[in-house]
Amino acid sequence: MSFNGVVPAESCLSKIPPLQNPVFIADLHLAADKPATKEAFFKFLKNDAARFSELVILGDLFEFWAGDDHAPAYADILEALKAFFLNGHRIYVMHGNRDFLLGKGFTAATGAQLIADPIPVQVGFDHILLSHGDMWCTLDPEYQQFRATLRSPDVQRQILGEKLEHRIALAGGLRNQSAYDNQEKSKEVMDVVVNDVARSVRQYRTKIIIHGHTHRPAHHTHVNEDSRFDRWVLPDWDFENGRSRGGYLSFENGYIHFGHLD
Template sequence: MSRTLFIADLHLCQEEPAITAGFLHFLQGEAQQCDALYILGDLFEAWIGDDDPNPLHQQIAAALRALPVPKYFIHGNRDFLLGKRFARASGMTLLPEEQVLTLYGQRVLIMHGDTLCTDDTGYQRFRAKVHQRWLQRLFLALPLRVRMRIAARMRADSKQANQHKSLSIMDVNQQAVEAAMTRQQTPVLIHGHTHRPAIHHFSLHGSAAQRAVLGAWHENGSMVQVDAGGVSLIEFPF
């Protein structure tokens, strides 16, 4: 059966070996039977540079490279610094933050999803700042140990800030969703980031549209499958 698979928000780290094991099992099983695999960001909990000698990164790169299907990656808010060196090592193609695909006769827009959370103005200001190329180059030029300390502080600050935000603010804005789909002329959107797995159906300019949201890999795996029959959200045990 021809199908394309999408995953996001695994947040891989050494402190969560069960999730890593689940992902490796997925790559050796389910992912073998697809036309392509798209990873829509936050594959890793944090990324401070391709020169980080973390053995987990080397393990994941080797496992991805061994997967004999095309692999694509869109950066998330946790791993937006993942670069060409790691992409080459893992056999992945890096994509822009928005990408339109034509799958089985259907136009599909894919992204990480954080740019749709426009009600969270504090986060959007932070995102604009850290996506400045000069600042990224400056950060990556720092010693690895310094980058580790900065990243740990930023994660702690983010966690504390999110505790005081309402769930609705951290979700996508429907107007932003419709604007992106209109701009890209797509009736289907697939994204992650919000950790709220669902398929939402709505009307876009009088026509049927849908937004598929990937789940985070906490207790089980989550993927979206697109085939000739449409879009499906599938959860599965590690």
């Protein structure tokens, strides 16, 4: 069976209207077998996100998404997003390296809009560059090659032409391989290369970056010879087995803040 529709790589907006009052999250890695993390997300939508006009998800909302026909496995999450959307919030979702196959079926089910990686946005009076972050993990050329392949529309068309079970098996294999590879790789290799972030800062004429992916939440101020920029890194989420790791970034009254979940 061949897939003739518009593939996820071709479904992302590269420009969005200015954000008024956004909240940012990333790397929740939601899955059916992570009930506590899902519950934390539902609580976040009700208690924390409700006061923001825009919810911006910077990749890896899902542990893995094998294509929009995988949606029934995540029905409760899609419903929660749809309810949040119907309450008058805008939802923007960026592809991560685990859910790069989110497409038109996902956006139709939730009211969310897919955004390109990276994407410059105006927030209040600031210009901010948003990214999942893995594009700057350039000390790992193998990973970058792999990433480029999976983001190619032709490759995506081919993958989505496979049966769902095959895609789920493929994704499982990739995750095991990546967990194995990551054990072998040094911490440095798994982080972003600041010089490459700085290049994007110059290209997009921004002073503020928000990204996820590295699971190293922090606020860095980087000073180069000719430039200075702020890099905010989102936390990943994990509430299983008594853990309580997670959080968000918000932009309120001209300031970016880390927000903690109750």
